[in-house]
Structure formats: C-alpha cells, structure tokens
Amino acid sequence: MSGITFNHVSKVYQQGENQVVALSDVSLSVSQGEFIAVVGPSGSGKSTFLSIAGALLQASEGEVTLNGKVIGDLKAKDLSKVRLEEIGFILQTSNLVPYLNVLDQLLVVKKMAGKVTNKDKENAKELLQHLGLESKIKKFPEHLSGGERQRTAIARALMNDPSIILADEPTASLDTQRAHEVVQLISREVKSRNKAAIMVTHDERMLEYCDKVYRMEDGKLMQSEFQKKVANDK
Structure with missing residues (x-):
C-alpha cells in the first residue's frame, strides 16, 4: 500500500525503575492524496508520533x-535514504539556512542526495514559481x-x-491570514501531487x-468529534 500505516505502534521510555508510555497502541493509515490532522495537548504524544512517522x-x-516497506527493519543508512527521498518535513519554524537564498534552500536538498544538475535548478525554479515565490x-x-x-519551507519539502x-x-x-494561506497551500499540494500528509x-x-x-x-490516538463536522461539511 502506498502511503503510511501504523499497526499497533507503541513507544515506551524507561526512566529509572519507571516506564513512561509516550505512544500507546496506535493504528492509523494515511493514503496518497489524503491530508490528516492530529490535535491534542502538549505532552500527549504528538511529537513522538510524528518522529516515528518520520523515521527519526x-x-x-x-x-x-x-510505501510497503517496514521501516523498523531498515538499517541506519537506509533510514537516512528514506528520510531524504520519501519524506518531506515542514517544521513550526521554517528552519531555513540563514546564509542561503531561496533557490539554494531547495538545491541544498539535492546536494545532500548527490550533485545538483541543471534540471534540478529548473525544477526548483518551477516549484518556486508555482508557490508564488518567483520574485524571491x-x-x-x-x-x-x-x-x-x-x-519556501513547503517548496523545500517538495x-x-x-x-x-x-x-x-x-x-x-x-x-491568522498567513496561517490559513499556508495550510491551504499544503492541502492543495497534497491533492495535486497525490501525497500522503x-x-x-x-x-x-x-x-x-x-x-x-x-x-x-495520553499517547492514545482516537478519531476526533471534529471529524464528524468535517465529513458533514463536505
């Protein structure tokens, strides 16, 4: 199956003689073209969940x-390859490199995977133009x-x-306005490019x-009541 699947996933930390359950028996599938949200208070396990999803x-x-591969079976080198080639990360701060311009923010991703070609440069420019950043x-x-x-961070993730x-x-x-614009943009790109998000x-x-x-x-994932409203509105 394309996309990502959690099958009865738990994460437990040992603190001295005590065990702390950060994630408890989570099962979830996200298909290509599907955009899901996970909400919850601080300390509920969201960051642990996302870190496991990101092979971190x-x-x-x-x-x-x-995408059909059990990532827990992969060696460290293969996990790094998966993170670089199959997962795009968008963080709460853009985490842009301060001494790189917008174009180079994207090309550095290609440098990490090997050399940068002229086609890579053209693809980066097209992506930035598509996201309304051609003048930047x-x-x-x-x-x-x-x-x-x-x-720019979204473009880099793509x-x-x-x-x-x-x-x-x-x-x-x-x-608020910029927040709506950014999430609308993520949603649009997920749909148009057939990504799981x-x-x-x-x-x-x-x-x-x-x-x-x-x-x-408390480390448990459940369908939100909000989902009923989302489903009814569509």
Missing part, C-alpha cells in the same frame, strides 16, 4: 510501513515575511518529490482543510 524514532512495539528566488530568509519563509509530507505545527509563528497542530482553525482529524490524549 524507533517504535518499541508494532510496525510502521512506508535571490532573497535571503531575513528579507522574507513569515508566510514567505513557510512557503523538492525531492517525496510521497509523505509531515508538518509539525506549521502555523505556529504565523498570523500528516499535520500536527494546536490550531483547530486549520482543521477545515483536512480530510480527517484525530485527537491524541
């Missing part, structure tokens, strides 16, 4: 499958607005044409753009 953290129990190609992060920085997009509080540093957020105003909404509490 290993599950204690259960299985995570990414030579600008550095300090000369961009918050919304422009996040759009640069390697990953199949999975993971967004961690992507609107945290934005005002998970957004972790505290901002329930953004849930209207998602296909499904889940709530995380």
